[in-house]
Amino acid sequence: MRNTKKVAKWEIKRNMKNKTFLIGLFISPILFLAFYLIPDLFNNSDEDAVSTTVFVNDQLGVYENLEATVQQAGAEWELQPTDISEEEAAGALESEENSAYVFIDERAFDGGVLPVYQSEEISPDFINEVQLLGAPLQAMQIEELGLTPEEASVITQGVVFEEASPDASAETEAGMDDAFLERIVPGIFAAAVLLSIVFTGMAIFQSASQEKKDKIAEIILSSLTPGELMQGKIIGYFVLGIIQVLVFIVLVLPVLVWKIDVPILEYLFVPELALMLVIAVLGYLLFAALFVGIGATMADISTAGNFQGMIMMLPFAALIFVGPVFNDPSGIWAQVGSYIPFTSPAILILRLSLLEEWPWIEIIIGLAILIVSVWVFMKLAGKIFKIGILMYGKNATPGEIWKWIRA
């Protein structure tokens, strides 16, 4: 174990001193932020341009109510009181852009129609948006009629048609939103951790085959056993993956918290996260075992054979299931995906994020399969690594690898 720690420490140190690794460490969160923020940037500037100035000639004393309504609705309006007359407004609009004049007077009670004068280049949606000013005025109308507050609320409520399904009543909708976020936020986080450590773990493969190429393997192995070397690499790259996750968190999370209205931190640190992280770590160990074993069979990454290439693609096998699982998170595809060790980490995390009721039996079976697979693959990788790491100059064929495994 002491030697394992030394190897792990070395792998971490070696990578942290490597410029390529350091650049990679920061480039992915920065790219993420760039993709996330740049479209946002353009959107914002667009919206600024269409911010509309609405002048209100208020004769009924409802301006404050209107202001509150506009603020609540979040319309991009700048509300301003004015005393201008209708005739003058027509003249003023010719010299102004993106503005409108609204006249609120007795006509609201007489015919219920109020005039709006708008400049030429105003957004075509404005006339629809302006209808929201109707609500406070309607309230005034009702008040004038002298109805009781109960009667008033019945009238203002209006009649709405809403989509409904037999099992989900409208009331649980809001509650589910919260629960959904509670699951999806840790799910996304766990998936990010899985992806990050698996990607960093792919470097294990590089590290093992490089050790062969540089012919240092035998020197190293004169001081420790192949098992210690392999474990050291797996642990070392795990830590590097976690460092990647930390860098991601430090760079990206503040931006997300700032940009998104959802209280991410509250949803992130929930008990569900622990199980998802355990799944992510198991997934890492499985792929790390695969990569370190395969890396030891190869003289050079550029000469990878079909067999080795296919194994490198295994982490992406989960993508096959993503579509069906989204459609039906408890369907047959979802179950199959949870039981295949190479896809189960990603699929389990996905399902746990989507499902309200966790299928504990399936989760336990899936986890058990995963744990057994990790153990088996670690053993196999150990056997392959032991022989492969000392085979110079050529790639091992699948036949040879099979022979080592049986030995």
Place this chain on the structure above:
Amino acid sequence: METMLTVDNLGKSFKDKKIVSNISFEVKKGEIMALLGPNGAGKSTTIRNIMGIMYPDEGTITFRDKGKKDIPRNKIGYLPEERGLYKNVKVMDILLYLAELKDYPLDRAKERALELLKKFDLEGKDKVSVEELSKGMGQKVQFIAAILHEPELLILDEPFSGLDPVSQELFKNEIRGLAQNGTAILLSSHQMNLVEEMADRLFLIHRGTKVIYGPLDDVKKQYANFKCTIHGVNERSLLESLPEVERVEQNEETAVLYLSKDVQPANWLKNLPAQLDVQELSIDRISLHEIFIDIATDKNLLKREENLDA
């Protein structure tokens, strides 16, 4: 002298092919023991079995602490035949890592590394990246890595391959110095002249089996008989009829006469018959080099001698 390493009846096969069999030797404190043999004789396989990189099918390997089954890796320095270094790391970093793997104290390792780098003309290279070193410099760094932790047993597999004469000399002196300070050294090579200069004892291996094993001086005495090379046109039968001649190799006008062990060169020369055609004549001992070539090319010289001995 204390025995640091005992190899007893070692045997190893790959698939059905026997690579080495019945290999037995010892390496003692303060001596240089040479493992000799042509390419493919089984030297590296023997060494890899000692280092625990392979596991022997037969026989045992014991280190000084006989009670312990584990290989005392911390006390062994190893320079493999297939060797290299991580490319994109600094010289000092890799030296310290290798020393750390041997549980050698870090500050002491740093001190010794600087000392040794200086000794091997690599002063100031400690902060240089390995990929910037020339091949020879790289080999020096590997050698330093093998001896940095002051091993009690040093195993060098073909340490001189690829070295220029100056570096060879440097390595030779360092190895001798280490032996004088009590390090047990097992050294494999196919360069007989170097071994002849350095080794105290040797083990000659061919096709995975022992050919000769013993102190260098004894081997020389035993096997390095006199031979007489004559340029001139002579009948083979005449040459063979000369006294003390065990074997004749004739090639056009040159004949090499292998003489028996007890020959008195001066007397023997005096008694050469007058009809012998001598354009040129030389008499000297068979060198280790010749013994080596002889074995590698499967001539029968040594076998005959062994039979005679028996």
